[in-house]
Amino acid sequence: MAKRKAYSLLWRTSRCLSNYHSLHSGSPHSIRRFSSGVLPNAVFQRSFNLRSRFYGSTATLIQRSPLFSEVNSDDVSYFKSVLGENNVIQDEDRLQPANTDWMHKYKGSSKLLLLPRSTEEVSHVMRYCNSRHLAVVPQGGNTGLVGGSVPVFDEVIINMSLMNKIISLDKVSGILVCEAGCILENLESFLDDEGFVMPLDLGAKGSCQIGGNVSTNAGGLRLVRYGSLHGNVLGLEVVLANGTVMDMLGTLRKDNTGYDLKHLFIGSEGSLGVVTKVSILTPTKLSATNVAFLACNDYLSCQRLLLEAKRKLGEVLSAFEFLDNHAMDVVLNKLEGARNPLPGMYNFYVLIETTGSDESYDREKLEKFLFGLMEGGLVSDGVIAQDINQVASFWRIREGIPEALMKSGAVYKYDLSLPLEKMYDLVEEMRTQLGAANDLNQEAYGPQWHP
C-alpha cells in the first residue's frame, strides 16, 4: 500500500508538471493551445499578473479538449500538397519514437508527423492547423527530459529536422545565423573549423537542435562562462500560431530598435510560436583546456569552492559541475569503463574546467589555485587531467549520470533552478520522504548542478 502511494504521489507530481509544461515550460517547443484559435495576446493577458504565478502545484489530470479537431484525410492531402509526399509521415514505425520522450516517461498518440523544409512551409502548416483547430507540437531533437517535445494526445508533430542549413557566419564578430533544426554538435563542428564555439553545450548535443535549445532556454555546461541564451541569441525568426512570420533575425550585438520581442520566445517552449531561424553570438575558440576533478567533504565547501573559483580563475573558468557520492556510485556501477579519478570515496565531487588562450599560463594558474585549496582544507583531494583522454573520462562521469540512472530503472528527472544554498536541502528532504516508503528500492539522486 505504501508502495502504491509513493508511486502515485510521484506520478501525480510529474503529470501535473507535464500539464504545466505543455503550456508554459518544460522542453523543446510545443504549441498546443494555440491552434484552437486562442491568440497570443490572450496568453499575454493571462500571464500578466505575475503576483499570482501558476507553479502547477495542483495535481490535475489533463483532458483532451473537444475544441480541437482530429486529423482527417483531407488534412493529410493538404499537407502532402504543401510539403510533398515524403515529408508527411503516417507510418507507425516512424511515429513511435516521435511520440515517445527521451526518458520513456511520456507517450503521445499522434497520427501525423510533418517535416517542413522552409519557414514558408511552417507558415502554411501553422495557418492551416489554426483554421482547422488542429493542435500541434513542434519538435526539435526530442531530447527534452520533461515531456515538452512529445504530444500529450494526438497533436500534429512539426518536426524541424529538415531545416538544418547554416545561413551565415560573420568571421569578425562571430555571429552565426542558421535554421532552427541544426543539431548543436554540427554547429559546434562547423564553428570549430572557423575558430569559434557555441556559447552552450549539453550532454544531448549529438541530437538536440538549436531551435529547441532556444525554445527551452537551455542552460547547459557553459552557462557559467558565456551566460544565458537571453544574452547570446541576437535574433530569431518565428512563425506564430496563425502562420504569421515574425522576422526578428537581427545580427547586431546590441539592437535597441523597438521592443525586443524575441526574448518572449526564448524559453517559452514554442507556446508562442515555432522558432525557424536563429542568430547567435558565438565566442572565439580558445585553445587551452584544463580539467580538474576535486572532492569536498560537505555541501558548504562546494559552494565556497565555487566562489573561490570565480575569484581566482574568473577569466578562464568555463565549467563548474557538481555531483554527490550517490551519483558517483551509480555511474561507477552502471557505466562501462567509468572509473573514479580519485583513489578514495568522498561525499561530494566537483569538476572544474578552465579554457584560455595559453596552455602553460592557464595550467599554472589552475595548479596554484588547487594548491591553495588543498592547503586551506576546502578540498579533500583533487587531480588535474594530464591529457585529452583524461579530460574525456572526467567529463564522462558528469555527462554519464542520466544514462547510468536510466540503466538503474525508472527515472523521474527534474530540471530545477534554485538558490544554491537551498539546492541540497531538497535532496536530503527527498531522501527522507522516500525513505518513509522503504519497501521500494528508490533513491533521490543528485542534484548535479551547474551554477
Added chain:
Amino acid sequence: MAKRKAYSLLWRTSRCLSNYHSLHSGSPHSIRRFSSGVLPNAVFQRSFNLRSRFYGSTATLIQRSPLFSEVNSDDVSYFKSVLGENNVIQDEDRLQPANTDWMHKYKGSSKLLLLPRSTEEVSHVMRYCNSRHLAVVPQGGNTGLVGGSVPVFDEVIINMSLMNKIISLDKVSGILVCEAGCILENLESFLDDEGFVMPLDLGAKGSCQIGGNVSTNAGGLRLVRYGSLHGNVLGLEVVLANGTVMDMLGTLRKDNTGYDLKHLFIGSEGSLGVVTKVSILTPTKLSATNVAFLACNDYLSCQRLLLEAKRKLGEVLSAFEFLDNHAMDVVLNKLEGARNPLPGMYNFYVLIETTGSDESYDREKLEKFLFGLMEGGLVSDGVIAQDINQVASFWRIREGIPEALMKSGAVYKYDLSLPLEKMYDLVEEMRTQLGAANDLNQEAYGPQWHP
C-alpha cells in the same frame, strides 16, 4: 542659404529621432503615451508585425495630443498627500535641469516633478495619472544623449532619485538586488568592497541610475566582456501605466518558469512601465587590470585587431574601444591636461583593457600579444600603461570625447548599432555630406565604438 539648409536637415533628423525615441527608444525611461489610458496590450499588438518596423525616418513634428490633461491644483494636492510636501516639486529652479537633457539639445516644459520613495508611491502616482490622463516621463539620472529622459511638453516628471536603496547582495552568487534610483557608481563602490563589479560601466556612471541603464539597455564599456543586460538582469519590479506592480524580481541565474516578461522592459525606455527594482548578476572582481593604447593605419586593421584580441586575449579582454584622429584632435585641443600617449599622430587609435586574476601572467600575455601585432604590422605603434595614473589618462581620452565635443560647439550625437565593417562608411559619408555645406564649421566625429 546652404547653411540654413544643412542646419535644417540636421534639426529635422534629430527631431524625428526624438519623436521615435519618445515612444520606442532613446535614453532613460519614458512613459508618455500610456497615461492616456492606452493599455500595454495595445502596444503589444501594434508592435507585433515586425515586418513593417517603424524606424522613424519620416521627418514629422510632434504635436501635443489634446487627449492629455493639464496638471491642476487638485492634482498637486493629491500628489502631496501621497508623497509629502517636499517630494512634489513645482519650483522653476529645480524643474529647469529636469526639463533639459544632458546635451542641452532637448527642452521640455514640465511644471511638476515627483520624487516617489517606494514602489507603492510610484504605483499610486501612475494609477492617478492614468485616471486623470496626465502624461508622465520617468527620469533616472537624466544622462541620456538622445532626449528620452526629458519631457517633450508638460509631462509630469517621475524622478527616481529617492529610490536608491541597496536591498541585498548574495555573496556566493554575486546577485545584487537594489532600487532603480541607485547611481551606477555607488553600486560599483558598494560591490568593490564585497569583491564584485557591476557588469556595465558608462562614462556617465557618476550620475546615471541602474533603472535608466536597464530601461535603455545601456551597453557601455564592459559589453565585450560581460555581455548585454538581457543576459545579466535576472529580475525586475515594474509599475505599469495603470499602477499595477509586476513582481518579476527573480534572483535565480536561470529561471524558466512561465514567460520571461522582464525582457520587454529592458531597453523599452520606460514606455511599458517604470522600473522600480532590479536584480542583477554581478561578476566577481578581478584584481589585475592592464591597458594598452594602440595606433592603426586603417579601419580594416582595427577590425582585424578586434578579432585577434578576442582570439589571443579572449578570457582577459575587458574593453576594446576605438576612435579616429578627428576625435583625438578634439580631445587634445579641448580637454585640459589630455595628451596623446603615442609620440606621433595616426589615423586610428584603439584602447585595449584586460582584466584578470593574476597581474604578471596577464601582463606577459598582453605584451606577447602586442609584440606579435607590431611584428605583423597590424599595429603601427603602441604603449602599455605603467601605473594607475597612466591607466586613467588613457581612459580619459576615450571617455572625454563627449565633453571635448561639447566644448567645441553644438553637438548632434547618436548612439548607433551597426555591423562593424559598415560603421566607418557612415562617418565618411557624413563628412562628404557635411563638406558640401562647407560654409559651416561642422564636422562628423567618431564613431567611437565598443563592440
